[in-house]
Amino acid sequence: MKPVIAAKSFEQLLKALHQLSSKYLVVAPTTEDGVEHYRPITQMSEEQKSQVERLSLRNQPPLGSVKPFLFPDSEIYIEFTKKDGKLDVQTPRASVPQIILGAKPCDVVSLELIDKVFLEDPVDGLYQEKRDNTVLIVNQCDEMGANCRCDDFGVQRSTGSADLLMSKDESSGKILLKAQSEKGNILAEELLKEGMEENPVFREPKVPVKEALESEKIQQAMDDFFESPFWEELAMRCIGCATCTFYCPTCHCYDIRDFQRKEQGARYRTWDSCMFPDYTRMAGGHNPRPTRKDRVQNRFYHKLSYFVKNEGALGCVGCGRCGEKCPVGISMDTVLNRIGGEVNDK
Amino acid sequence: MCKITEELQQIAAELLKEGKVDLVLGYTKGEQEEQSVPCIVTQPEDASKLIFDEYSEKALSKYLLEESFQDKKVAIVLKGCDQRAFKLMQDESRLGREDVYLIGVECPGMKWGEDLSPFCLHCDYRTPAKEDVDSLLTGADIPEAMQGEPLDHEDSFTDINRLEKMSKEERFEFWKRQLNRCKRCYTCRNACPVCTCRVCVFDRENPDYIDRAKDQMAQHQFYHVIRAFHVSDRCVSCGECARVCPEGIPLHLLNQKLLRELDKFYGEYQAGIDEVPTPLSHANADEPDFFGKEGKA
Numbered sequence A: 001m002k003p004v005i006a007a008k009s010f011e012q013l014l015k016a017l018h019q020l021s022s023k024y025l026v027v028a029p030t031t032e033d034g035v036e037h038y039r040p041i042t043q044m045s046e047e048q049k050s051q052v053e054r055l056s057l058r059n060q061p062p063l064g065s066v067k068p069f070l071f072p073d074s075e076i077y078i079e080f081t082k083k084d085g086k087l088d089v090q091t092p093r094a095s096v097p098q099i100i101l102g103a104k105p106c107d108v109v110s111l112e113l114i115d116k117v118f119l120e121d122p123v124d125g126l127y128q129e130k131r132d133n134t135v136l137i138v139n140q141c142d143e144m145g146a147n148c149r150c151d152d153f154g155v156q157r158s159t160g161s162a163d164l165l166m167s168k169d170e171s172s173g174k175i176l177l178k179a180q181s182e183k184g185n186i187l188a189e190e191l192l193k194e195g196m197e198e199n200p201v202f203r204e205p206k207v208p209v210k211e212a213l214e215s216e217k218i219q220q221a222m223d224d225f226f227e228s229p230f231w232e233e234l235a236m237r238c239i240g241c242a243t244c245t246f247y248c249p250t251c252h253c254y255d256i257r258d259f260q261r262k263e264q265g266a267r268y269r270t271w272d273s274c275m276f277p278d279y280t281r282m283a284g285g286h287n288p289r290p291t292r293k294d295r296v297q298n299r300f301y302h303k304l305s306y307f308v309k310n311e312g313a314l315g316c317v318g319c320g321r322c323g324e325k326c327p328v329g330i331s332m333d334t335v336l337n338r339i340g341g342e343v344n345d346k
Numbered sequence B: 001m002c003k004i005t006e007e008l009q010q011i012a013a014e015l016l017k018e019g020k021v022d023l024v025l026g027y028t029k030g031e032q033e034e035q036s037v038p039c040i041v042t043q044p045e046d047a048s049k050l051i052f053d054e055y056s057e058k059a060l061s062k063y064l065l066e067e068s069f070q071d072k073k074v075a076i077v078l079k080g081c082d083q084r085a086f087k088l089m090q091d092e093s094r095l096g097r098e099d100v101y102l103i104g105v106e107c108p109g110m111k112w113g114e115d116l117s118p119f120c121l122h123c124d125y126r127t128p129a130k131e132d133v134d135s136l137l138t139g140a141d142i143p144e145a146m147q148g149e150p151l152d153h154e155d156s157f158t159d160i161n162r163l164e165k166m167s168k169e170e171r172f173e174f175w176k177r178q179l180n181r182c183k184r185c186y187t188c189r190n191a192c193p194v195c196t197c198r199v200c201v202f203d204r205e206n207p208d209y210i211d212r213a214k215d216q217m218a219q220h221q222f223y224h225v226i227r228a229f230h231v232s233d234r235c236v237s238c239g240e241c242a243r244v245c246p247e248g249i250p251l252h253l254l255n256q257k258l259l260r261e262l263d264k265f266y267g268e269y270q271a272g273i274d275e276v277p278t279p280l281s282h283a284n285a286d287e288p289d290f291f292g293k294e295g296k297a
């Protein structure tokens, strides 16, 4: 039996979550200077809190994905100090239980894709710790947003590893939550104690599910397309920034650096982007991907071909962020519409 | 189809047909609503893709410095600010005038969200000078706000006036909040037509003073202060840096504030119109000496 619980209103749900904020870090989507990100609810102004309902229930992801809460853009994992000629090494681990409210189905799948990389042997401990510590409350998208392509990627309504599903009952205004994992059950219990009530039914979303692109077909079409002059053209347009990769919920590349000041320092990892020339530059200066064409190809082939070969799935969830924010309008469609086959007449 | 677009397509087709250029770099309609994106046309029959409208905001001149454009004969569409950037590259010996065919276009002013760009409202160089380009296309549909005299700096960049009135602490809080969102994706730098250093200081391998961490406020400040100074006197006011920032950081307020101050110290200077050197790239013996009182003169 999967328990369904209800809050009378979104406000009540937020209040209940607030009550739990001594135990969990609770984050939810809001805006800051008009830019949409997940932020801790305890740090929000009243104005920002008033944005949470709309953005949580909206069928379109915010600009910032939930990824930074599991794989931060910068993360120190070793600290060292020199004291009396001796080196003291510390490993700060500060992962706290966290609740992410208003995640989207595409976010859930993006994490499942990152799991394939980070949770396979050798397991990435920094990520695993946070993944285990995170409870995802996922909006059931009813329609697709303007730039959403989740249907193409078979992600729409795909809420496999969500801990709780969330839906609004329009007639009563109730917010319904359905637990579907152990973590979700525990949180549901806690929310019941904070005044939410059991509910007999959950409202399933009305979205008609479209047939998704077939990953092997795409991969094959991409491989056949490798020598096309299209890539040279696309690379001439791309300005080689990192917008598409830094906002992508499935990109997971990082760099490891040391930060040193006199007697102390830290080792941290920080997001890297395959669109940067120094991403593949080796000590000694050799660069196996010397041109922008190599780099643009790498990004698209990693998502649409190599990931299929290595992990059995397309490495894109169709969230649309890259296309929306690319300064020169390059999106996944820009490539998918050109690689031929069925994809073309989409 | 507007007059400029029509003529542009004709010229592009001719240039390609006659083999005068290998490619024409202009704009075409993007995948999203109200979006125009850079477009490279190499075949005469594709010239019909080209358009020019109030969303053709990208600074195309920047592409001319890219490696993939080097061994090709290029024709490029330039509105006023973009031609200024081209001129600056030329003056700074980054490229030669004779290598490129310039198609100047009269600019109707570019959008800035729903409104017109404050840069454009202030712009008095919408159309490149005839003698500076190879073809000049005019006849744009000029919106009312762009007709008549351009606005003063104070009247177009009103947000700077607001920031100037803040207390130091308020201002610091404002920039702290804004810059804290910076991801150092370098989109602002890569889109900027005057960020043209051969090796950017932020791309150097392991300099001691810059760090890659994205959660270090000081590092973001460092990046932005350095960049703001590097572009301050050379900014051609295209507005791209602020427009492309995915985090909506109002970078133009930084460099336009600097420009405002530079104008006061050194007299008005417009990069890409006035002669080089730019105010900050040289020093005159009779200049005010800001460091003298600290004994560093």
Ligand code: SF4
Pocket (backbone or CB within 6 Å): A244, A247, A248, A249, A250, A251, A303, A315, A316, A317, A318, A319, A320, A321, A322, A323, A332
């Ligand atoms: S590649 Fe683009 S559309 Fe796909 S998941 Fe990444 S940001 Fe979203």
Ligand code: SF4
Pocket (backbone or CB within 6 Å): A237, A238, A239, A240, A241, A242, A243, A244, A245, A275, A325, A326, A327, A328, A329, A330
């Ligand atoms: S965001 Fe666009 S311009 Fe920037 S690297 Fe990605 S594809 Fe290229």
Ligand code: SF4
Pocket (backbone or CB within 6 Å): B079, B080, B081, B082, B107, B108, B109, B110, B117, B119, B120, B121, B123, B124, B125, B126, B127, B237, B238
């Ligand atoms: S500043 Fe604005 S009006 Fe002036 S040329 Fe550039 S885009 Fe056109």
Ligand code: SF4
Pocket (backbone or CB within 6 Å): B181, B182, B183, B184, B185, B186, B187, B188, B189, B244, B245, B246, B247, B248, B249, B251
């Ligand atoms: S574009 Fe914005 S987020 Fe990216 S580096 Fe520039 S200021 Fe930072």
Ligand code: SF4
Pocket (backbone or CB within 6 Å): B191, B192, B193, B194, B195, B231, B234, B235, B236, B237, B238, B239, B240, B241, B242, B252, B255
């Ligand atoms: S600093 Fe900004 S406004 Fe000035 S030239 Fe560069 S991109 Fe354009």
